[in-house]
Amino acid sequence: MLSIQNLTVNHGTLTALSDVSVSIQAGQWLMIAGANGAGKSTFVHAIAQSVPYQGVIRYQRRDLKTMRPNEIAREIAFLSQRHQVNYAFTVEEVVTLGRFAHRQGFFSATDSQGERKVHAALEMTGMLALKDQSMLTLSGGEVQRTFLAQVFAQDPNLIILDEPTNHLDLKYQKQTFELIQEWITQPNRAAVSVVHDIGMARAFGTHAMLLERGKMIAYGDNRTVLSRNNLMNAYGMDVEGWMRTILAQWEA
Numbered sequence: 001m002l003s004i005q006n007l008t009v010n011h012g013t014l015t016a017l018s019d020v021s022v023s024i025q026a027g028q029w030l031m032i033a034g035a036n037g038a039g040k041s042t043f044v045h046a047i048a049q050s051v052p053y054q055g056v057i058r059y060q061r062r063d064l065k066t067m068r069p070n071e072i073a074r075e076i077a078f079l080s081q082r083h084q085v086n087y088a089f090t091v092e093e094v095v096t097l098g099r100f101a102h103r104q105g106f107f108s109a110t111d112s113q114g115e116r117k118v119h120a121a122l123e124m125t126g127m128l129a130l131k132d133q134s135m136l137t138l139s140g141g142e143v144q145r146t147f148l149a150q151v152f153a154q155d156p157n158l159i160i161l162d163e164p165t166n167h168l169d170l171k172y173q174k175q176t177f178e179l180i181q182e183w184i185t186q187p188n189r190a191a192v193s194v195v196h197d198i199g200m201a202r203a204f205g206t207h208a209m210l211l212e213r214g215k216m217i218a219y220g221d222n223r224t225v226l227s228r229n230n231l232m233n234a235y236g237m238d239v240e241g242w243m244r245t246i247l248a249q250w251e252a
Contacts, residue, residue, distance in 0.1 A: 001023075001024055001025055001026050001059065001060065001157070001158060001188070001190050002023065002024040002047070002057070002058070002059055002158060002190070002192075003023045003056075003057075003058040003061075004020065004021060004022050004023065004047070004055070004056075004057050004058075005021050005055055005056045005057075005058075006019050006020075006021055006054070006055040006056070007019070007020040007021070007043070007046060007053055007054075007055040007057065008020075008053060008054040008055055009039070009042050009046055009051055009052070009053045009054075009214075010054075015214050016039050016042040016214050017039045017042050017043060017046070017053075017211075017214045018214045018215050019055075019215075020039075020043065020055075020209075020211075020215075020216045021055075021216075022209055022216075022219055024158070024190050024192060024207075025190065026157075026187070026188045026189060026190055027184060027185075027189070027190065027206070028184075028190050028191075028206045028207050029180070029181070029184055029190065029191045029192075029193065029204060029205050029206050029207070030190075030191070030192045030193070030205065030206075030207045030208065030209060031193055031195050031201040031204075031205035031207070031208040031209070031222065031226075032044065032192065032193065032194045032195065032208075032209050032211065033194075033195055033196075033198060033201055033208060033209070033210055033211070033226070033234065034210055034211035034212055034234050034235075035212065035234060035235050035236070037213070038211035038212055038213060038214070038234070039211045039213070039214040039215075040162075040194040040211055041081075041162050041194055042214075043194075043211070044078070044160050044161075044162050044192060044194055045162075047064075047076070047078075047160050047192065048076075048078040048160055049064055049065070049072070050078075059072075059075060059076065059158070060075075070101045073100070073101035073154065073156075074101045074156070075156055075157050075158060076156050076157070076158045076159075076160060077098070077151040077154045077156040077158070077159050077160065078151075078159075078160045078161075078162075079147060079148060079151050079159070079160070079161045079162065079164055080147075080162050081162045081163040081164075081166040081194075085135045085136065085138075085143055087135065087136075088134045088135065088136050089134070089135050090131065090132050090133060090134060090135070091122070091127055091130050091131050091132070091133055091135065091138070091142075091146050091149075092118065092122065092131040092132065094135060094146055094147070094150060095118050095121055095122055095127070095131075095146060095149045095150045095153050096114065096118050096153070097150060098117075098118070098121070098149075098150035098151065098152075098153035098154035098155075099114040099117060099118065099153055099154065101154070113155075114153075117152075117153045117155055118149075118153045120152070120153075121149040121150070121151075121152035121153035122149050124149070124152055124179055125145045125146075125148050125149040125152065125175075125176075125179070126145060126172070126175070127142070127145050127146055127149050130142065139167075140167035141167045141168045141169055141172060143167070144164075144165075144166060144167045144168055145168070145172060145176075148164065148176060152179075152183070157188050157189050157190070158189070158190050158191070158192070159180065159183070159189075159190075159191045159192070160191075160192050160193075161180070161191065161192070161193040161194065162193075162194045163193075163194050163195065163196065164176055164177075164180070164193055165177070165197075165200075173200070177200055177203075177204045180193075180204070181204050193205075198226060198231065198239055198243065199243060201222070201226060202222060202223065202226050205222045206221075206222055207219075207220060207221060207222055207225070208220070208221075208222045208225040208226050209225065210225055210226075210230055210231070210233075210234040211234070212233065212234050217230065217233055217234060218230045218233075218234075228240040228241075
C-alpha cells in the first residue's frame, strides 16, 4: 500500500531523518516511537507532503509527488497533534470539510455519501451531541475529537496520525485507539501513528519503527521491535523496567 525508500529530510544543516525505508500493507498499523527530537513527526509530515524530502514515497505504486492534492485526499488522511481554531464554524461544519475531496465538481456543495459519512463520524467520536456547537467553545480534547471525526468522514484508505490522543482524557484515548483498530479491519485500510505511550503501541500496533536522532534503529513486527534492548537504545533508559514499576503500583 505505502512504500517509503531512502527517506531523508534536512532542515538547513540539520538532518531530521536519514535514509529511512519502510513499507505498510493493508491491515497493518505502524507505530512510530522514539524520544523527543527523534524525527517521528517529521516522518509523518513527509508522507503528508508538508515538508520537503529526498527519497521516494509511493502509494499503490504511485509516487506521491506526482499525485494531485485531491487525489491524495481521497486516499490518505492526516491528523495533526495541533490545531489552530480561530473561526466560529460548528463541529458539523468542520467535520463536513473532510468530504471536500469527494465532491463531484468544483461548484458542488455536497457528495452522494457525505451526509451519512459525516453523521457516522460524529457518532463514532462521541461528538454528535455537540455537532451544532461552535469550535471556539470546545475543550482541547473536544477539538481533537472533532478533527478525528473529520478524518473518519474523509473515508480514506490510509490514516496518518501524529499523536492522535493528544489532549484526550483516558476514556477517549482508549476509544480512539479502539476505533482505529476496528477501522483497519475493513478491506484495504492501514494506519501510521506517532506515539509516546509505548503501552498503547504494544497493545494496538501490528508493526513498529523506532527512531533515534533521525535514524531508524528497529523496524518490523510490533513485539519484536518494542523489546527491552531496542527501547533502551532508543530512549537511553530501561523503559520496560520503568513501566513494570508503574504497573506494580496497581498490583500491590
